Amino acid sequence: MTTPPPATNLTKAQRSRLLAVLFVVGVLNYADRTLLSVLLEPIKAEFKASDTTLGLLTGVAFALFYATLGVPVARLSDRVNRPRIIAAMIAVWSVMSIMCGLATTFWQLALARIGVGAGEAGAVPASQGLIADAYPPEERAKALSIYMMSSTIGLLVATVCGPWIAENYSWRAAFIAISAPGLIIVGIVLLFLDEPRSHVAAASIEPFGNSLRLLWRKASYRWMVIGVILYFVLAYGAFVFFPSYLVRTHGLSLTQAGAIFGITNAVGGLVGTYLSGVVASRLAPKDPRWFLRLPSLFLWACLPVLVSFLTTTNIYGLWVTLLLASALTGGALPPIFAALHYVCGSQRRATAVAIMFFFANLIGLGLGPVLTGAASDFLAVGRGQGEGLRIALLATLSLFVPCALALWHAGNRLPHEGES
Numbered sequence: 001m002t003t004p005p006p007a008t009n010l011t012k013a014q015r016s017r018l019l020a021v022l023f024v025v026g027v028l029n030y031a032d033r034t035l036l037s038v039l040l041e042p043i044k045a046e047f048k049a050s051d052t053t054l055g056l057l058t059g060v061a062f063a064l065f066y067a068t069l070g071v072p073v074a075r076l077s078d079r080v081n082r083p084r085i086i087a088a089m090i091a092v093w094s095v096m097s098i099m100c101g102l103a104t105t106f107w108q109l110a111l112a113r114i115g116v117g118a119g120e121a122g123a124v125p126a127s128q129g130l131i132a133d134a135y136p137p138e139e140r141a142k143a144l145s146i147y148m149m150s151s152t153i154g155l156l157v158a159t160v161c162g163p164w165i166a167e168n169y170s171w172r173a174a175f176i177a178i179s180a181p182g183l184i185i186v187g188i189v190l191l192f193l194d195e196p197r198s199h200v201a202a203a204s205i206e207p208f209g210n211s212l213r214l215l216w217r218k219a220s221y222r223w224m225v226i227g228v229i230l231y232f233v234l235a236y237g238a239f240v241f242f243p244s245y246l247v248r249t250h251g252l253s254l255t256q257a258g259a260i261f262g263i264t265n266a267v268g269g270l271v272g273t274y275l276s277g278v279v280a281s282r283l284a285p286k287d288p289r290w291f292l293r294l295p296s297l298f299l300w301a302c303l304p305v306l307v308s309f310l311t312t313t314n315i316y317g318l319w320v321t322l323l324l325a326s327a328l329t330g331g332a333l334p335p336i337f338a339a340l341h342y343v344c345g346s347q348r349r350a351t352a353v354a355i356m357f358f359f360a361n362l363i364g365l366g367l368g369p370v371l372t373g374a375a376s377d378f379l380a381v382g383r384g385q386g387e388g389l390r391i392a393l394l395a396t397l398s399l400f401v402p403c404a405l406a407l408w409h410a411g412n413r414l415p416h417e418g419e420s
Contacts, residue, residue, distance in 0.1 A: 017192060018134050022193070023147060023149070025123060025127060027154040028090065029150075030150065031157040032097045037158075040243070041254055043057075049106060055374065056369075062116060062117040065121060066118070066120055066365070067121075067361040071351070073354070074126070074129075093116050094119070094185075098176050101173065103172075124353065125350040132341040138285050141280040145280075148337075151330075156265070159265070160263070162178060163258035214345070224340060228360045231332070231333075232368060234364075235364070237364070238372060240369050242261055242322075242393075248389060264323040264326055268323040268325070268330060269326045277338075280294055289412060290335075292335065294335045296407040298331050299329070306325050309321035336407065375391075
């Protein structure tokens with residue numbers, strides 16, 4: 001028997017405050033996570049690093065602890081006060097991101113980046129668990145879409161402010177300036193973030209082995225995990241190199257590349273993320289398969305758009321294609337996580353998210369940038385760095401096809417495996 005979510009015990013004002021605080025946390029989370037990708041060129045120049053090494057820095061160094069610590073922290077957040085977990089995570093990743101700015105060698109930077117991953121490991125599962133417990137099933141997709149819009153704002157902060165600070169001061173100053181506010185957000189979380197479970201008896205926590213078996217028996221959950229792994233390979237294996245691609249291929253400055261990448265992702269991501277949540281909230285109550293059919297269709301549509309981005313030489317074409325791509329890829333995620341909470345059951349929300357992130361981050365985030373960077377280095381021989389990176393990115397984008405197919409297949413199983 002599933003424990004009913006405590007949504008009805010929170011007032012509308014309490015839900016809105018909870019969502020607002022978590023939105024701010026999400027902005028900070030994604031700004032710190034994304035900042036490194038727009039500073040790769042000055043870091044590459046200072047430390048004389050290859051694209052493969054940069055892929056290790058952006059992928060494995062972050063994903064190693066992000067993936068492995070995600071599950072135990074999520075298990076803890078399913079048992080104790082989640083706002084305190086989130087506050088502790090913010091403190092850790094903010095301090096370690098500041099340490100990135102203080103690094104004087106490449107390996108110091110890599111170790112600090114591992115610390116950022118360790119800090120960010122528990123924030124997203126705990127945040128999603130709070131939202132899913134605060135909102136009833138029919139409102140979750142919209143609430144999650146609003147929360148996930150924070151990633152777009154965080155990306156905008158990182159991609160616009162980061163390069164400007166780097167070019168006017170230094171890349172180290174960018175890390176410190178963007179990460180330091182996190183220490184203030186810790187206090188805001190402790191003062192203003194509610195724990196919905198405090199309004200009802202806390203759910204009994206089942207053993208981890210039982211949670212894993214119950215989740216893995218569901219074909220919808222297994223196929224969602226596969227789909228999200230492929231999505232992360234694309235998002236972190238390809239997208240992390242887009243600012244570098246703009247600099248190398250189109251001769252843009254770091255600030256110009258960051259502005260194009262950041263603004264298009266912000267505008268497109270906000271529109272796509274919000275609209276997908278609204279559409280999913282209308283379609284899915286009648287047929288839950290739309291939770292995953294919608295992102296599948298978005299990803300099919302995104303493939304030719306990104307191919308156009310990597311083949312156009314027109315500056316306006318870059319803006320338009322990136323804008324459309326960010327709307328489609330940003331719009332894919334909220335329904336996926338609404339589907340996850342639809343099938344996981346209220347007792348194991350953070351655990352279900354963390355298990356998915358364990359595989360997605362370890363494989364997608366961990367290996368995606370390394371594989372793309374290695375392919376770029378190999379293909380650059382005789383072609384130049386810009387052309388080598390372009391071909392490597394085109395190859396990575398082919399993963400949109402199996403990703404879309406996996407999500408569509410998962411959607412077909414949702415009506416038979418939902419727990420709400």
